[in-house]
Amino acid sequence: MRGMSIQHALLVSLLEKPSTGYALARRFDRSIGYFWQASHQQIYRELGRMAESGWIAAEQENGGKRLRKVYHVLQAGRDELVRWAQSPDDSDKGDQSLLVKLRADAVIGPLGLEDELRRSIERHQAQLEIYRGIERRDFSSPDLSHAQELQYAVLRRGIMLEENWLEWAQQVLPLLRSRKATA
Amino acid sequence: MRGMSIQHALLVSLLEKPSTGYALARRFDRSIGYFWQASHQQIYRELGRMAESGWIAAEQENGGKRLRKVYHVLQAGRDELVRWAQSPDDSDKGDQSLLVKLRADAVIGPLGLEDELRRSIERHQAQLEIYRGIERRDFSSPDLSHAQELQYAVLRRGIMLEENWLEWAQQVLPLLRSRKATA
DNA sequence: TCACTCATGTAAGTTGTTACATGATTCC
């Protein structure tokens, strides 16, 4: 029990709409899966495990003779999702978790994500500062060689990613402000 | 022989500077590893494999009694790096590969990356259009519920990432223009 | 001498990928 992120992403997706494994695999290409990708094998496996854990259950429809399991989230699954969403993830995958948590907040109500977003902002500001330091040290000269320009372009990708995250996060902060968890 | 990306990232790093596995692991937090992360176990394993393949070799220094293997790239390793850099990767990890390829271009000369960057731009433009479609369909109303605003924020992350990549790519294009591979 | 960094590795367990395998339903 460590990462668990795919399971939680699936829980959010199933809360939004009870579905078959197949539909989840399709849906994962869109909605929640702007950033997440999961193969159907992975999804079926995780679905099986979550059913064993009592987080979800399936109504097995045998329409005609075709087997079809429509999964939905049980109370234990909701509880687990809330627990996960409220335990901070400051790892390198924390940003992706945060996006899933935002969708979780949308579907099951205020989870008190403001603090985690603030910490994320601080981390990205710190990382940006590191990149800026490298930029000043290695690429502030007015005439760079071609090789240096290419290296600078790679660094600039890092800088732009950090700035872009910060810009987004600043937009999101007001949406979470003074919406601490009450449950 | 499929992904191979970590190996190639290590080749680039070793071309830039012959190093021990330990130093590479450190360095990976910075320079090439703005986007790449690799644990030291992973690095030692890949180093061992590349040495078996004859791509790299180590001078084993026994200064005093401390064992220390400084790896450097052999001709076969250079050849492999060029081959990889010139075979397009249009997968979901293609963007990261492209960044490594830029550094490869910086260290071993023109690799003809312009076409791959152009295809990358087209892919991101197409993806952006898909997101814009969802935006128009689901979030164009002037008054969104709080839940919808959160869902929109998640979508906006996707949109901003695509726009940001495109902005960066447009900056990089001139650096690659009319520098087709000659070797 | 004690803590920290440098340095390399093994082992176990978990995840993720690729290939294989099957069969019903729907639409042309």
Next chain:
DNA sequence: GGAATCATGTAACAACTTACATGAGTGA
């Protein structure tokens, strides 16, 4: 009747993570 889509799964392999394990050199 045939192709595409819906639908679920197994098996083998590859990759990655976490924990364990060791030991020399450096500086306070």
